[in-house]
Amino acid sequence: MKLISFDARHSGINITPDMQAEAARANRLLHTGEGAGNDFLGWVNLPSSITDEHMAEIQRVANRLRSKAEVVVCIGIGGSYLGAKAVLEAMTNSFESLKKRHDNPTVVFAGENISEDYTHELMEALKDYSIAAIVISKSGTTTEPAIAFRLIKAEIEKRYGKAEAAERIVAITDKARGALKTLATQEGYDTFIIEDNVGGRYSVLSPVGLLPLAVAGVDVNAFVEGARDMERLTGEATPIEENPAAQYAIVRNELYKAGKKIEILGSYEPKLQYIAEWWKQLYGESEGKELKGIFPASVTLTADLHSMGQYIQEGERTLFETIISVKNSKYEVKVEADEANLDGLNFLTGKRLSQINKMAELGVRLAHIDGGVPNLVIEIERIDERTIGQLLYFFEKGCGISGYILGVNPFDQPGVEAYKKNMFALLDKPGYEEESKALKARLQ
Ligand code: PA5
Numbered sequence: 001m002k003l004i005s006f007d008a009r010h011s012g013i014n015i016t017p018d019m020q021a022e023a024a025r026a027n028r029l030l031h032t033g034e035g036a037g038n039d040f041l042g043w044v045n046l047p048s049s050i051t052d053e054h055m056a057e058i059q060r061v062a063n064r065l066r067s068k069a070e071v072v073v074c075i076g077i078g079g080s081y082l083g084a085k086a087v088l089e090a091m092t093n094s095f096e097s098l099k100k101r102h103d104n105p106t107v108v109f110a111g112e113n114i115s116e117d118y119t120h121e122l123m124e125a126l127k128d129y130s131i132a133a134i135v136i137s138k139s140g141t142t143t144e145p146a147i148a149f150r151l152i153k154a155e156i157e158k159r160y161g162k163a164e165a166a167e168r169i170v171a172i173t174d175k176a177r178g179a180l181k182t183l184a185t186q187e188g189y190d191t192f193i194i195e196d197n198v199g200g201r202y203s204v205l206s207p208v209g210l211l212p213l214a215v216a217g218v219d220v221n222a223f224v225e226g227a228r229d230m231e232r233l234t235g236e237a238t239p240i241e242e243n244p245a246a247q248y249a250i251v252r253n254e255l256y257k258a259g260k261k262i263e264i265l266g267s268y269e270p271k272l273q274y275i276a277e278w279w280k281q282l283y284g285e286s287e288g289k290e291l292k293g294i295f296p297a298s299v300t301l302t303a304d305l306h307s308m309g310q311y312i313q314e315g316e317r318t319l320f321e322t323i324i325s326v327k328n329s330k331y332e333v334k335v336e337a338d339e340a341n342l343d344g345l346n347f348l349t350g351k352r353l354s355q356i357n358k359m360a361e362l363g364v365r366l367a368h369i370d371g372g373v374p375n376l377v378i379e380i381e382r383i384d385e386r387t388i389g390q391l392l393y394f395f396e397k398g399c400g401i402s403g404y405i406l407g408v409n410p411f412d413q414p415g416v417e418a419y420k421k422n423m424f425a426l427l428d429k430p431g432y433e434e435e436s437k438a439l440k441a442r443l444q
Pocket of ligand 1: 077078079080136137138139140141142145199200201202285413
């Protein structure tokens with residue numbers, strides 16, 4: 001079942017047989033494992049390799065946390081955070097927090113920043129609720145989540161004692177290495193493994209994404225099913241012209257070559273805002289290296305037409321736009337007649353908001369095309385688990401193909417280390433004495 005389609009008619013790019021051949025070569029490399037970063041290709045066949053037993057185990061542990069806690073704190077950063085956050089936002093009622101009754105525990109996030117105020121406010125808010133935690137770190141050594149976990153672990157142990165804490169804390173980490181693995185074993189936490197060959201930003205279909213989502217009551221089986229659909233639709237057996245991820249990868253690379261250095265991912269559904277955040281990490285970290293790569297940016301529409309709209313329409317012409325267009329809304333809301341008609345909007349009487357939103361989308365598309373902003377469209381049937389599963393795998397496959405077309409290793413992130421080294425030196429971590437002196441002198 002295909003719930004999403006890619007449309008490049010308004011991109012200004014005519015896809016040639018050579019481009020298709022190049023994309024087919026890149027896709028093949030992902031399947032044969034002969035390209036750069038080939039020890040990180042576990043995500044390619046991840047959806048189809050998930051067993052029923054694995055899903056049952058995730059649900060079993062999720063159910064235990066659901067039964068024990070009103071609030072589950074999910075601790076992680078980057079690829080160990082954004083996938084769960086993105087899918088959760090997409091699947092949750094926008095006003096869940098205002099509801100008097102909650103059918104699911106509230107999943108909140110920590111460890112994706114080091115803000116003292118955020119952390120204080122979180123700890124204060126948790127006081128009124130029963131709590132549990134999921135701590136996620138593939139390396140097990142990332143500073144931000146490690147700091148947050150220290151605090152949350154101490155709070156859980158203080159409240160419930162060490163034995164019960166082991167029932168309320170679940171770790172998701174590397175098979176063998178890292179401090180978190182050692183700690184989880186020592187404390188007797190249930191532990192899920194992130195396979196060595198699945199990198200952080202490609203891990204949303206591993207327990208990294210699935211466990212927090214199952215805790216929050218998201219239908220993770222449908223989500224995985226959607227990813228499996230897209231794994232098939234973008235597999236080697238599909239002709240490259242019919243592979244939507246490959247077509248997306250081709251067009252964005254051609255636009256990049258033509259001077260379009262910035263891709264803006266936009267949507268007219270605010271619930272998809274964090275899908276864009278997840279996408280920015282996926283593409284930014286995968287392609288931004290060796291002094292090349294498209295800069296991924298995002299907008300939520302129509303809100304951002306009243307802020308970024310001016311720049312997109314008339315600013316520097318280095319942009320192209322990719323719109324996630326949602327075909328069907330879940331609910332129906334119509335504009336009502338108003339006798340006084342002071343706002344002059346009676347011409348909209350009886351129209352659904354989705355119709356008005358669609359006309360805004362089509363109007364903006366044409367205006368941006370006229371303004372020199374090529375437009376790509378990813379149309380999705382609706383916002384539900386299966387469709388979002390298809391969408392995320394589509395982006396993952398598109399990213400792998402695109403990175404290989406660009407000629408980079410889409411599975412490493414050497415640049416991420418630079419800030420860590422400086423931060424440790426400035427914090428006087430033992431072993432960083434020389435760097436510490438040099439950096440502090442520069443900051444005088
Ligand atoms: O994509 C990546 O590999 C990174 O964004 C990581 O997910 C992020 O740095 C967190 O790493 P870890 O899970 O080891 O704590």
